[in-house]
Amino acid sequence: MKKIIFINFFIVITIILFLEILIRLFNIVELQGYDEQAFYSENGIILSKPNNYFKVFGIKSKTDKNGFRIPIKNYSYKYVKKTTLVLGDSITFGVGVEEKNTFIGILRNNSRANNLYNTAIFGHNIESYLYILKKNHEKFKDEINQVLIFLCLNDVVPYQGTIFENKKDLNKNKFQKNIIENKFALKLNIFLRERSVLFVLLKGIFTNPIKRHYDYMRALYDNEKNLVKLEKDVNEITNFLIKNNLNYKYVLLPYAHQIKNNCQKELLKPQEMIKKIFDNQNIDIKDFTNEFCKNDNKKDLFLKYDPVHLSRYGHKYISDLVIADKIF
Numbered sequence: 001m002k003k004i005i006f007i008n009f010f011i012v013i014t015i016i017l018f019l020e021i022l023i024r025l026f027n028i029v030e031l032q033g034y035d036e037q038a039f040y041s042e043n044g045i046i047l048s049k050p051n052n053y054f055k056v057f058g059i060k061s062k063t064d065k066n067g068f069r070i071p072i073k074n075y076s077y078k079y080v081k082k083t084t085l086v087l088g089d090s091i092t093f094g095v096g097v098e099e100k101n102t103f104i105g106i107l108r109n110n111s112r113a114n115n116l117y118n119t120a121i122f123g124h125n126i127e128s129y130l131y132i133l134k135k136n137h138e139k140f141k142d143e144i145n146q147v148l149i150f151l152c153l154n155d156v157v158p159y160q161g162t163i164f165e166n167k168k169d170l171n172k173n174k175f176q177k178n179i180i181e182n183k184f185a186l187k188l189n190i191f192l193r194e195r196s197v198l199f200v201l202l203k204g205i206f207t208n209p210i211k212r213h214y215d216y217m218r219a220l221y222d223n224e225k226n227l228v229k230l231e232k233d234v235n236e237i238t239n240f241l242i243k244n245n246l247n248y249k250y251v252l253l254p255y256a257h258q259i260k261n262n263c264q265k266e267l268l269k270p271q272e273m274i275k276k277i278f279d280n281q282n283i284d285i286k287d288f289t290n291e292f293c294k295n296d297n298k299k300d301l302f303l304k305y306d307p308v309h310l311s312r313y314g315h316k317y318i319s320d321l322v323i324a325d326k327i328f
Contacts (some may be wrong), residue, residue, distance in 0.1 A: 016198065024198045029204060029304045030096045031058030033121065033194030035167040035282035045131050046123040052112025057096035057309075058194075066139075069118045071099045071108075083115045083143040084328065085136055087129040090252060091310060092120035096303050101312045106319035107328050113147070114328075126233040133237060137244060146247040148328065149237070151285075152308060153217045153255055153270045170280050171273050214257035214267075220232045231277045240282050247302035249327050250278070250285040253318075256302040263293035291321055 001173060038054035038061075039046055048067040053060065064070045064077075086092060086104055094102030100109065104118045117140070119132050137144060139157060192199040203209070220226050241248045252274060258267045271289050278285045281307035292301060310318065320326050 006029055008257070013215045018305060020196060020198045023201055024251075028199045030306075031194060031197055032200055033057070036094075040119065045128050046121055048121050056093070057303075059096055059098060061099065066136075067119075068116065069093060069099055069104075069120070070128055075082050077115045078112070080113055080115060080144065082113055082130075082145050083117060083140060084118060084146040084148055085133070085140070085144045086118045086148050086150070086311065087124075087132060088120035089124040089152065090122040091152055091308060092150045093122065094120075094315060095309050096306070097312050097315055100248070103208075103315040103318040104311075105321065106316060107322060110203045110319075110323065112326070115143075125157050126151070126230055126237070130233060130237050130240070133240060134262065136256065137240075138248075141143065144246065144327075146250075147241060149250045151250060151274070152253045153214075153221075153274075154219070155237065156220050156230050156270075157202040173298070175256070209305060210255075210260065211255045217255065218267075218270060221273050224305075227266070227273060227277065230274070231280070234277060234283065235281055238281065250283065251322070251327065252289065254289040258289065259292045259295075259298050259301060262298075263289065281313075284315055284316050286325060288318070288321055288328060 034056045035054040038049055038052055040049055041047075048063045048069070049219060050063055050065045052067075053062045053072075053077060055061065060072055062070055062072050091106065092314070093106065099105045104116055104120075110117045117136065133147065160255045193203070238248070252271065254263075255272070258264075261267055267291065271287055275285060275287060292298070295317065297313065299327045300311060301317060303311050
């Protein structure tokens, strides 16, 4: 009996290891997770530790002396006076993609006249951007001549800091809440998603994170308080930019669920609400949702089973759009 149990256990482990190797070999999905030790909290805002090496979604990342993401090897800023400050979250950081292949990395390589300071990191929302803008404007007042702000639907989230803070889940079902509230299950989830692509694949297949995450964000736009707060933060950021004579551009990025469902009108309600807020204040914002919808390779724009993060192809597509529209 013990021998049969041992043989069955050995077979199961062998199958799991085989599938793990196979999935990695064919790059079917990417690892998830990040090293918490690579970040710190300042007044409730998540920032990257300076001069640091760490992994994000299984990809090596590096920061400069200011905590801004830069290429891994042999990189130094150009000796130029013009600097573009980039504000954004994990999408703009470029999780799951080497820095040189992110849209910021591509823009960096295509610019001879400008440096790019990429302040983006996980957990940033519209409220975070105002703090980071003021902090870096004070520090690099004589360098910064342009500010690029990449927004996504999750910028309306009414809390900051996904790494350290416990989020109040406003739209989770009972099973999901039980998992979140179970510390062991939560730690196991974090452990597995950082080390097992098989786990990430199975989780993607059976929990449908692309739709689930969109539904959660979509519900936040039904709360008038969130929209009022968003409008207030946009107004404060824009007034600061104008007051300090800074060129600026807002860019809005879509969710995978919207694009993979051919941009059905009902799914685009959040973009409509965001653009209405900007129109009410006479502020320009470039919405790339339509361009994403027209792309013939929609399924390749995002990381597999990821609700929002761009693939290498998606980053190249964004950089092409930014250059074509003369945003940078």
